[in-house]
Amino acid sequence: MAIKKTRLVVIGNGMAGIRTVEELIKMSPDEYDITVFGAEPQPNYNRILLSPVLSGEMTFQETVLNDWGWYQENHITLHTGKPVTKIHRKQCVVSTDDGLSAPYDRLLIATGSIPFMLPVPGIDLPGVVAYRSIQDVEAMLAAAQTGKRAVVIGGGLLGLEAANGLSLRGMEVSVVHINDWLMERQLDKAGGDLLTAELRKRGLNFYLTHQTEAILGEQHVTGLRFKNGLEIDADLVVMTVGIRPSIALAKSAGIYCERGIVVNDTMQTFDPKIYSVGECVQHRGQTYGLVAPLFEQAKVAANHLAEFGRMRYEGSLVSTKLKVTGIDLFSAGDFHAAEGDEELLLQDTSRGVYKKLILRDNRLRGAVMYGDTVDGPWYFQMLRDGTDVSEFREHILFGQAHLGDSGRSGAASVMNMADSAEICGCNGINKGMIVKAIIEKKLFTIEEVRAHTKASSSCGSCTGLVEALLANTLGGDYSASPNKKPMCPCTELSHDDVRAAISKHSLESMPQLMQTLNWKTPDGCASCRPALNFYLLAAAPDTYQDDSHSRFINERVHANIQKDGTYSVIPRIWGGVTSPAELRAIADIADKYEVPTVKFTGGQRLDLLGVTKENLPKMWGDLVAAGFVSGHAYGKALRTVKTCVGSEWCRFGTQDSTGLGIQMEKETWGSWTPHKFKIAVSGCPRNCAEATIKDFGVVCVDSGYELHVGGNGGIKVRVTDFLCKVSTEAEVLEYCGAFMQLYREDAHYLERTAPWIERTGLTHIKQRVVDDASMRAELYARFLQSQTSAQIDPWKARAEGKDAAEYVPLMAVAEMAN
């Protein structure tokens, strides 16, 4: 027998209502039997994109968010063109004028808002339209076919987008505005003036501080009269003076309304069976007219409808952008300075840039930007977080790019943003979510990012930021973010579970592990196999038979694959110190194998790029003969030990940083780690070796050595945490080895020291490596023990013939017999 589902009726087939349904289906696909009533005849479309449709930059079809098929696939009963006219709360039924009715267990009212029409004579004349629906756009486009002159009443966001669209459609457009500058709700006067000037250049006329008295015409609109007596001609009048929450229906059913339908933090109206979301809602005294807050409401409402009952809507701060192609404008928060506020201003008239920030107690309260809006999301984030900006106040107006001394360009500045910074305001998608999707789902194009995250799929004004994120995220060997459970689709077990099982069951090989732990696939996948190989190796470094076919190609062939399938070869240059003889040997080898590019790496050594696979063993043979070993630039392993010249030469050097670095590299090279591991030693706190963004950094001081851990460069630069100070080189070596061993035994595969420390806490590490001397000694002993089997140069072995078949084709078919 089929279980009777709960019935949900939705009034309003618009953006907020259907978003709620989408969220609900995601959370609880089978719970509800859903019926939707929509007054408009279309399926749910993206109202935001009406302006591009009006201007001709998009078709209506492109704005459809949920086509007919979507409703069918999700078994939703849809009645379009059927406004609900009655809610019978006693019987729990809604009905329409033409006799349709639907009973509900839960009701969702999402009726949006209605455009406000000025109560002036002539308002009902044909040729006077609002700007709310696709029907309005069609009416405007029809008018643009026949008439020439359009007048837009209301110089807010909507009005300007309408004016711009109509002007692109070839009409002569005038904008009438009662205030003395445009968009006064989003802009201050200076910003508004810049905007007016720019729009004038594009051919729009403005009647500022003009008030409409009457709309003129007999059969059709012909013109407009202002209070000051001036009359102007018009074939089309578009009214965009404001919107009012659409509450008539709710009110008639006795649901408590003020300006909007009043809801609590769970989006419930005064009738507990009835929820409401969208522009028709009043929450904590606020109504909203932008999608971002409505989508937040939708999420909360869905959460409660799905009976998860966990989320609360606590109101939203909104930011605004004008969607007129070529005009950059951003505003957020409150930008009218009040008592006690401070105002920071930047005005560069020749560049057409204007920025104003309002601060109170060193915290942002509002921001207006015109001309250069790259930093909009950054300001908005600080505004929402209440960030104390005193430390970088003097630079704040110049934007995030100017905070460091690295002088990054605009695009790179998205990479400086925190993971929690919002990129797509429409859908509430932050940077971390996008980067995660790009990495985990291997997304390469903006379309894919849209499909997987919804970012940039609504108004599109964040497209540039999303593209910058894509460009910056792709192109490395992706360092997966710390893995949560399960480790991959081949198992339900998490990384920690697997590590625990390896030691509990003394697992020694991959087939044995997969069998014991009931792997779902015959031999795992490209993501679990390298991890398992590492865990098994770390558990038994002396006896485990390394499985080269579970290693990524770079580690399998001990060189980095390049985009054209050739390889790069980076020999170890201990501590970055070389000699004429070594350089000569490298030069000769580069000549001999016709290496197309020789490059100094960022890790203080030389990269020979563009070597064919077949040449690798031969070239290694020559390098080994000249005294080199592998630099492991390809491995989740110890990479480089960067050093500075230190006390041997430098007038500020306090210790022999170069010599210490070389000792550290000799002791740690060859070790396999969960992710790559980099070390640096600086001779004094000037820190020329950049030790404080390394996995293990040493900063020499007069009285000894400061040890720092958990730093990295890369996508998200992280400065190290201070671990402790020691006084001898021998101690540095011991702490370093112990730290590496703990990292190896404790971290998840592909988790670099920075995220590992952030996950487990610095205390966890200090307790084991610093506070407990015997634990440190044990860790260090295990490290040294495992090094005995790790410090076998892989290049030498291969030059001598190990894995020879790996480097040559199976066969070369020269001519085809015919």
Add this chain to the structure above:
Amino acid sequence: MNWIQIGKLEDIPRQGARTVTTPHGEIAVFRTIDDQVFALNNRCPHKNGPLAQGIVHGHRVTCPLHSWVISLENGEAVAPDTGCAHRYNVKLEHGELLLQLPDKK
């Protein structure tokens, strides 16, 4: 169409691949965990990554360059990616590997 002897099963490591250079370009011959062999054009449909260098798992290979997953059975990229690497016939007869190549044009 010609069947060409290219070696023995043992010449290819299990869960690995070797290449055969031909006038049609480089062909990757894979041997899976269950000792089946498959052959694909050694160019990933994404950006020509050398598939023979990827990690072989099940009847699939993960491309070494940007980790697309390609089915060895038909050369198709696994969703959400789309694209296809040309597939060649290979068979095992009396321990010998035979690869079928089209005639020279």
